[in-house]
Amino acid sequence: MSRDQLLRDIAARHGTPFYAHFLDDVAARIDTLRTVFGGRFAISYAVKSNPARELLRWLNGRCDLLDVSSGGELQHALDAGWPAHTLSFTGPGKTRKELELAVSRFGGAGDESGEVVLESVDEAQQLAQLARAAGKRVRVLVRLSPTRVPPGFGDTMAGKPTAFGIDEEDLEASLRAIVSLQDALHLVGFHAYSGTQCLKPMAIVENYRIFIELFLKAIALTGCKPEKLIFGSGLGIVYHEGQEPLDIDIIAREINPDLDALKQKLPDTQLVIETGRYLVGEAGVLVTRVLRTKDSRGSRIGICDAGINHHLAASGLFGMAIRRNYKMRNISADGPAAGSYQLSGPLCTSIDVLARGIALSRLEAGDLIVIGTSGAYGATASLGRFISHPPVGEWLIDSDGVVSAN
Numbered sequence: 001m002s003r004d005q006l007l008r009d010i011a012a013r014h015g016t017p018f019y020a021h022f023l024d025d026v027a028a029r030i031d032t033l034r035t036v037f038g039g040r041f042a043i044s045y046a047v048k049s050n051p052a053r054e055l056l057r058w059l060n061g062r063c064d065l066l067d068v069s070s071g072g073e074l075q076h077a078l079d080a081g082w083p084a085h086t087l088s089f090t091g092p093g094k095t096r097k098e099l100e101l102a103v104s105r106f107g108g109a110g111d112e113s114g115e116v117v118l119e120s121v122d123e124a125q126q127l128a129q130l131a132r133a134a135g136k137r138v139r140v141l142v143r144l145s146p147t148r149v150p151p152g153f154g155d156t157m158a159g160k161p162t163a164f165g166i167d168e169e170d171l172e173a174s175l176r177a178i179v180s181l182q183d184a185l186h187l188v189g190f191h192a193y194s195g196t197q198c199l200k201p202m203a204i205v206e207n208y209r210i211f212i213e214l215f216l217k218a219i220a221l222t223g224c225k226p227e228k229l230i231f232g233s234g235l236g237i238v239y240h241e242g243q244e245p246l247d248i249d250i251i252a253r254e255i256n257p258d259l260d261a262l263k264q265k266l267p268d269t270q271l272v273i274e275t276g277r278y279l280v281g282e283a284g285v286l287v288t289r290v291l292r293t294k295d296s297r298g299s300r301i302g303i304c305d306a307g308i309n310h311h312l313a314a315s316g317l318f319g320m321a322i323r324r325n326y327k328m329r330n331i332s333a334d335g336p337a338a339g340s341y342q343l344s345g346p347l348c349t350s351i352d353v354l355a356r357g358i359a360l361s362r363l364e365a366g367d368l369i370v371i372g373t374s375g376a377y378g379a380t381a382s383l384g385r386f387i388s389h390p391p392v393g394e395w396l397i398d399s400d401g402v403v404s405a406n
C-alpha cells in the first residue's frame with residue numbers, strides 16, 4: 001500500500017487530524033549518521049524534538065543515548081525502558097525537584113548512572129548540596145557556550161547573551177568553582193550545543209571545530225579525563241520548497257580527520273552527536289482535513305481541522321525567522337497545482353494560519369492535506385490546550401506498513 005493510501009485509510013478509520021511517523025525514515029537517518037561518521041560518534045536523540053512514547057520505545061536499541069530536557073522527559077525515557085546510564089539531562093532551569101529526581105535516578109551507581117548536564121555554577125552548587133544530602137556522588141557534564149556561532153545556523157544559543165551553558169569568557173573561574181565540588185559531583189565530560197537548523201555543511205564543520213577547541217581548553221583547565229564529549233549537532237532539515245538538503249557527506253569528509261585526531265589525544269573518550277530534528281523531522285507528516293472552504297475577497301481559503309493548537313511550527317510561529325510555507329500536498333486529488341490557496345486552522349484567532357499562497361492540486365471541503373517535515377516540534381511544541389479542541393492523533397508506521405497508536 002502506498003503511503004498516501006495508508007494515510008487516507010487512517011483518516012477514514014480514525015479521523016483527523018493526526019501525525020504519522022514513518023519509522024523506516026528514522027532508521028535510514030540513524031544509518032546515515034553511523035555510516036558517514038564511521039562509528040566515530042555515538043548517537044544521542046534529543047527527546048524534546050518528539051517525545052512520543054512509542055517512538056522512544058522503538059528507538060531503544062536503535063540509537064545509543066537520550067538527551068532529556070525536563071524531569072518529565074527523564075521519567076518518559078525511563079518508562080520507555082531506557083536505562084538511567086543512557087540519559088543526559090540538559091536545561092538551564094532545572095528545578096530543585098528535578099535535580100532531586102536526577103540525584104535519585106543517577107546518583108551513586110558509578111559508571112552505571114546517567115549525567116546531569118550542568119548549565120551554570122549555581123546549578124552545580126545546588127546539585128552538589130542535594131547529592132551530599134542524599135549521600136551520593138552524581139556524574140556531570142558541563143555545557144559550554146562558545147563565543148562564536150558560524151553564520152548559517154537558523155537558531156542560535158551561544159555567541160550572545162544566553163541562558164544556556166557556561167560562557168567561554170568565564171570558563172576558567174566557572175570550571176574552578178565546579179571542580180571544587182568534586183566530593184559530590186563527578187565531572188565526566190563536556191557538552192556544547194550552540195545552534196541548530198543549519199543547512200550549510202561547512203558552517204557545521206566550523207562549529208564542531210569550535211567545540212573541539214573549547215573542549216580541549218576545558219579539559220586542560222580541569223584535568224578532567226573525559227568519558228564523554230557531546231556535540232549538539234546543529235544538523236538542519238528541509239522544511240520549505242526550494243531548500244537544498246544538507247550534504248552530510250561533506251561534513252563527514254571534513255570533520256572525520258579532526259575527530260580521529262581528537263580520539264588519538266583522548267582514546268578512552270566517547271564522542272557523541274546529539275540531534276533531534278535530523279532523525280525524526282522529515283519522517284513525520286501531519287494530516288488535516290479541509291472542513292469547509294470560503295472564497296473571500298479574491299482568495300480561496302480552506303478551513304482545516306488542524307491549526308496552531310496541533311502544529312504551531314507550520315504557522316511559522318515556532319523557530320522560524322521569516323514565515324514560509326511548509327511543504328504541503330492534497331492527497332484527495334492527484335494532479336498539478338490548480339491554484340494558490342490559504343489554509344487556516346479552526347481557532348478563533350487571526351494567527352491560526354497554516355499556509356498562505358500554497359499551491360495545491362485543488363481545494364475542496366473534505367480534502368486531506370498532508371503537511372511534510374512535521375516529525376519534530378509538532379504536537380509537543382503546539383498550543384494544545386488553546387480553545388479546548390480534542391488532542392491530535394499520533395500514529396507510528398513501521399516497515400510493514402503496520403500502524404500503531406502512540
Ligand SMILES: *Cc1c(COP(=O)(O)O)cnc(C)c1O
Nearest residue numbers: 046049090193196232275276277
Ligand atoms: C533541542 C536540543 C537538541 C536537538 O536540537 P535539534 O535542532 O532538534 O537537533 C539537542 N541538544 C540539546 C541540548 C537540545 O536542547
